[in-house]
Amino acid sequence: MQTILGGGGAIGTPLAKELKKYTDKIRIVSRNAKKVNPTDELLNADLTNREETLRAIKGSEVVYLVAGLKYTTKIWQEQWPGLFDNVLEGCKREGAKLVFFDNVYPYGKVDGPMTEETPFNPCSKKGEIRAKLDSKLIDEYKSGNIQGVIVRGADFYGPGVSSSAFNLLVIDNMIKGKKANWLNNPKALHTFTYTPDAAHATALIGNTANAYNQVWHAPSQSDPITGEEMVKIAAEFIGVEPKIQVLGDAMLFMAGLFNPTIMSMIEMSYQFKYDYIFNSDKFIKAFNYTPTTYRDGIKAAVKSVIK
Numbered sequence: 001m002q003t004i005l006g007g008g009g010a011i012g013t014p015l016a017k018e019l020k021k022y023t024d025k026i027r028i029v030s031r032n033a034k035k036v037n038p039t040d041e042l043l044n045a046d047l048t049n050r051e052e053t054l055r056a057i058k059g060s061e062v063v064y065l066v067a068g069l070k071y072t073t074k075i076w077q078e079q080w081p082g083l084f085d086n087v088l089e090g091c092k093r094e095g096a097k098l099v100f101f102d103n104v105y106p107y108g109k110v111d112g113p114m115t116e117e118t119p120f121n122p123c124s125k126k127g128e129i130r131a132k133l134d135s136k137l138i139d140e141y142k143s144g145n146i147q148g149v150i151v152r153g154a155d156f157y158g159p160g161v162s163s164s165a166f167n168l169l170v171i172d173n174m175i176k177g178k179k180a181n182w183l184n185n186p187k188a189l190h191t192f193t194y195t196p197d198a199a200h201a202t203a204l205i206g207n208t209a210n211a212y213n214q215v216w217h218a219p220s221q222s223d224p225i226t227g228e229e230m231v232k233i234a235a236e237f238i239g240v241e242p243k244i245q246v247l248g249d250a251m252l253f254m255a256g257l258f259n260p261t262i263m264s265m266i267e268m269s270y271q272f273k274y275d276y277i278f279n280s281d282k283f284i285k286a287f288n289y290t291p292t293t294y295r296d297g298i299k300a301a302v303k304s305v306i307k
Contacts, residue, residue, distance in 0.1 A: 002206070003027040003060040003096075005047060005087065006067025008034055010161045011101055011153075014199035015064060016040060022207045029056040030067070047083045057090030062206050066101045068163070072264045073125045084133050088140065097147040098137070099206045101198075104152055104278065106131035109270050113279040116152075116215040124267040141213045149211060151202050153218040154278035155271070157297060158195030159304035166192065169247075170231055171302055174238050179245040183252075183265075183272035186227030186244055190271075191278035193220045194297040201283055217280040219291040224277050233295055237302040 002019055006012045007028035016036035019026050026040050033042040045052040047067055057063055065087055069075055091098045105127035106120045120131045134150055141148040157166040169181035198218040205211040228244065235242035252266050283289060292300075 001025045001027055001041075001060045002062045002064070003029060003057060004064045004066060005029050005053075005056065006065065007036070008032070009066060009068055010156050010158070010163050010195050011066040011199055011202065012064075013160075014158075014196050015066060015202055018199045018203035019206075022203065027056070027060070047086060048079050050082075050086045050089070053083075053086035054090045054093065057087070057094055057096060060091075060094055060096040062097045062099065063087065063091050064099045064101065064202060064206060066202070073267070076126055076129050080129050080133060084136065088136070088146065091146055091148075097149075097206070097212060099149050099151060099202060100133075100137055101151050101153065101202055102130060102134060104154060105129075105268070106134055109274065110277075113277045114217075115279045116217055116282055123270065126264075126268065138215075147212045149205055149213065150215045151198075151205055151218055152215065153193040153198045154191045154220050154276070155193065156195050156198070157192045157301055159300045161195050161301070164195075166230065167301060167305075170234050171238070171305055174231075174235060174240050175305060177240070179243040180231045180234070181245050181247050182227040182231065183247050184249070184269055185273050186231070186246060188272065189224040189226055189275040189277060190230075191220050191224045191276060192230070192294070192297075193218050193278070194292040196300075197291050201287075201289070204287060211286075216283050217278060219280045219283050219289050220278055221291050221294055222279075222281070222284075224275070225294050227272075230294065230298065233298045234302060237299050238306070 002023050004012050007030045024039050028040050029043045029045050033044050043056050045056040047053050106122050107114050107118045108121040108123040122128045122131050137148050140146045156164045161167050174180050201218045231244055232242040
């Protein structure tokens with residue numbers, strides 16, 4: 001049994017499709033679990049609840065933690081540590097391998113490319129939380145208490161990814177006849193991870209014995225791109241002019257007064273002020289994989305919205 005904790009999300013759904021290459025025993029766990037494949041086993045559970053988490057993991061050989069929590073610092077501080085401990089306990093009890101899909105928040109602001117060897121230096125509260133989770137898993141697998149692995153992705157984009165800033169602020173806005181929104185600096189270089197590529201890598205790593213007990217960056221196009229270039233490509237496929245409205249911290253703060261999720265985005269705005277370069281050469285070379293180009297990825301993302 002291979003179990004996805006956090007089914008239905010940006011990674012959980014394509015991951016379920018990818019796992020069919022390796023097994024026909026897939027369990028999807030979420031608060032409102034839905035099938036991706038006809039043979040999927042469904043289980044509704046709250047991962048912040050210890051007993052429900054242990055039940056969700058029971059009988060699993062590999063567990064994929066791809067769950068998300070509401071994007072506010074307060075909820076992350078309150079819920080992530082306990083949720084993570086529940087998953088670790090469940091995996092240890094069952095002797096299950098743990099694949100944790102994470103972001104780059106623990107690195108903080110990095111001058112130059114981010115690699116798997118980049119030290120933790122979080123400059124946000126969310127980054128501090130994720131760094132503690134990662135450090136705990138690394139300590140556990142280095143101590144031989146668990147077979148574990150961390151897969152990191154850069155900012156997401158892709159078909160049907162409703163939680164992606166690019167999908168929401170660029171594609172959705174332009175389809176509605178509005179200007180594309182971009183945070184802070186559309187001229188800065190920025191790496192994006194195409195969600196089907198990330199799901200492919202996560203499934204492959206989870207089913208490769210010698211990939212465990214280390215960190216991997218999900219495959220992403222090697223050449224970073226600017227926000228202006230991303231908007232231009234999307235506008236071409238949508239058939240509109242590539243007009244951009246820049247959202248600075250002041251605008252986010254004003255909107256955040258009425259929306260705590262937006263307010264929580266402000267501390268992460270450094271990622272869009274400066275170059276954000278994510279290196280995934282380790283995976284690309286190890287598995288001889290060619291990531292999806294931005295042009296092809298944006299085309300697929302637009303196509304998924306325009307029926």
